[in-house]
Amino acid sequence: MTVVTKYFNCNVLTDGQILPKDLWVEDGRIVDPDIIFYDLRKSPDVEIDCLGSLVAPGFIDLQINGAFGVDFTHSCGEGLDIVRKGLLQYGVTGFCPTIVTTSESSYHKVLPKLKRCAGDELGAAILGAHVEGPFISEHKLGAHNITNTKTLEQTSMTDTYGSLENISIVTMAPELEGSMAAIKMLAEKGIVVSVGHTSADMYTGLKAVENGAKFITHLFNAMLPFHHRDPGIVGLIASSPSDNRQMYFGLIADGIHTHPAALKIAHKINPKGLVLVTDAISVAGLSDGIHHLADKQIELKNSKAYIADTNTLCGSTTSLDECLRCFINATDCSVPEAIEAVTLHPAQVLGIENVKGTLNFGADADFVLLGNNLNVLSTWIGGQCVYKNKKGSGFVVKKN
Template sequence: MAELQINGKQQNELCGYGVDFSYDKDTIEAGVRKVAVSLVGSGVTSFCPTLVTSPNDSYHTILPRMPRRIEGGAGILGVHAEGPFINPQKKGAHPANCIQTIDNGMETLRSTYGELDRIKIITLAPEQVSDANVIDELVRAGITVSLGHSMASLSDGERAVRHGATLITHLFNAMLPFHHRDPGLVGLLTSDQIPPGRIVYFGIIADGVHTHSAALRIAYRTHPDGLILVTDAISALGLEDGIHHIGQLPLEVKQGRAFIAGTDTLCGSIAPMDECVRIFQRATGCSKVFAIEAATLHPARCLGIEREKGTLDFGSDADFIVLNDDLQVLSTWIAGERVYKSSN
C-alpha cells in the first residue's frame, strides 16, 4: 500500500510512532528510518513523508537530508509539502505565523523550500496563488499539485485543475463544506469542467473519526476512480492513551482519537493504513479488491508511477502484501523480499 500523507503538526514534525523532528534536526534520517520500518507492519510499502507549514529555514534544513531509500522499510516516494501556501482560515493545526502566499511564482517556491528535487506533492490553497501558471510549472517539474486547507470556490478549483492540479488533500476536512450554490472543492468530484481524460484524485481519511461513514459512501459512490485512502497520521500514531509532548504541541490521545491537549479539537489521525482500509470497506460495502486498490493502484496512478507501484504487472516493483480474509496484514514484501511477518 502507498501512503501519500503521514504528516506532522507544528513546525518541522514528520510524524508517526512518536517521531519528532521539530527541535533536533540531527535525527531526521533516523526518524524517517524508524517510521519506514514501522509502517511495513500495517502493510505500507511506500510513503510520502509529509511536512506541514514550517519556517523557510526548516525546509532548507530538512529537505536536503530526507533519505531517498530505507533498507528493510517502506520506500520513500518523495516529500509531501502540506503548506505553507494555505488559507489561514482553514489552517487546522498549522502554525498561522508561517503561512504564506505565492506572490512571485517559482521564485517564491524556491525561496521557501530551497531545491524542489525531494518534493513529490505540494498542497496549496488555489486562492493563495496570484498566478495559476505556477501550477503548470510545478507539474512540469514532476510535482503533483494538491488542493487543500482552502476556502476555494468551485471555480477556483476548476481553474487550478485546468492548470494541472490533480489531487485534493483530505476531502471534506479543512475546506468549505458542500453548498448547493457553490460546492467548493468537493464539487470537483462531479465537475463538467475537468479537461478530457483527466482524473481528479482525492485523499480521504477513513479512520472512523475525521470522516463520517455517510460521507465516505458519498465520496465512493460519486467518484470511485479518484478515491485514495490516506491516514493523515500524526506522531501519536502507535502511542498509548495519555498526554504526549511532541514538538510545541501537547497532544492527548483518548480512546483512539488525538486532540490538542485540553480541547476537543482533533489534530490528526492515529489509525494505521490497514485499519483505514478495513473501516472504509465496512462503511461503504465496496469490494475488498476496491478497498485495497484505493490504497495501492489509485495513489500510484495519481503520482504517475503505476508502472512501478500499485500493481504486480510484469516489470513492476515486487512490492506486495499478504492479507487474510479480514484484511489483516500477514506479511509485507518489498522488492521481492519479506520485510514483515505477523506473529498471529
C-alpha cells in the same frame, strides 16, 4: 545469478479482480511465467506456498506526518528509519513523509533528509516528500500554525523550501494570489499539486485543475462544506476536466475524520479517484499523553489526537490497513475496490503505476499477504519478506 521464485496457492489481486493464480518473481520484479517456464525452460529456484492468502500490491500512503513518536516536521533525523521500519507491519511498502506548515529554516533543515529511496528490509520506500503548506488559507488552518503561513506575494517556493528536489506533492490553497502560476510551474516539473486547507469556491478549484492540480488533500476536511449552489472543492470529485484527466482525492477513513455517509458518497461519485490516506501523526502507535506535531503540543486521548487544550482534531492515529477495513465497513464496497484505493490509485497520483501499486508483469515485487479479515500476514519488497506477523505469516518456503 538470478533467482526465480514462484508463489503458489494464492489469490492474487490483478486488474481489479481477485484470481487464484501463481505469482513469479525474478530480480525483484513480477515476471511472465510463460517466458520463464516455457520460453526459457527454467524451473523456479524457490517455491513459496501462500496457504490460500490474498496477495495484494504493497500499500502506499501519500499523507503521513509521522508515527511511533516521530514527527517529520518537528524532529526527523534518525526517526525516519523508525517509521520506515514500523510501517511494514501495516503492509505499507511506500510512503510520502508529510511536512506541515512550518518555518523556512525548518523546511531547509528537514527536506534534505527526505531523499527518495527504495524499500528494503530496513523499511518502506520513500516516494518523495509531501509539503502540506505553508501556502494555505488562514481561514482553514486545521492544526497548522497561522504564524508560519505565507502567500506567494511574500516569498517564492524555492526560498521557502530551499529546493524542490525531494518534493513529490505540494498542498496549497488555490485562491491565494499567485497560486495559479505556481500550480502550473509545479505541474510542469512533475510535482503533484493538491488543493487543500482552502476556502476556494468550485470555480477557483476548476481553474486550479486546468493549470495542473490533480489531487485534493483530505477531502471534506479543512475546506468549505458542500453547498448545492457552490459545491466548493468537494464538487471537484464530480467534475470532468477539459482534457478528461482523472481527479484524485485523499480520504481519511479512520472512523473519526470523515463520517461513513460521506465516505460512501465520495466512493459512489468517483471510485477511480479515491485514495485512502492516514494523515497519521507522531502519536500513531503510542499511548495517551502529550506529544508534538511540528511546533504544537498535541494531546492523545481515547485514540483521538487534539491540539492541546482544544477540541481541534489534528491528524489520525490509525494505520493504513485499519483505514482499509474501516472504509469497507462504511461503504460496503468490494475488496478489490478498497485495495486499489491504497495501491493503484496513489501510484497513479505519483505517476509510478507502471512499477508500484500493481502486480502486473514488470512491476516491482512489492506485495502484502492478507488474511481473511484483511489483516497483514507478511509484507514483501522486491520479492523478499521484510515483515512477518508473529501470529502467522501466511506462507511456507519450499526450496528446490
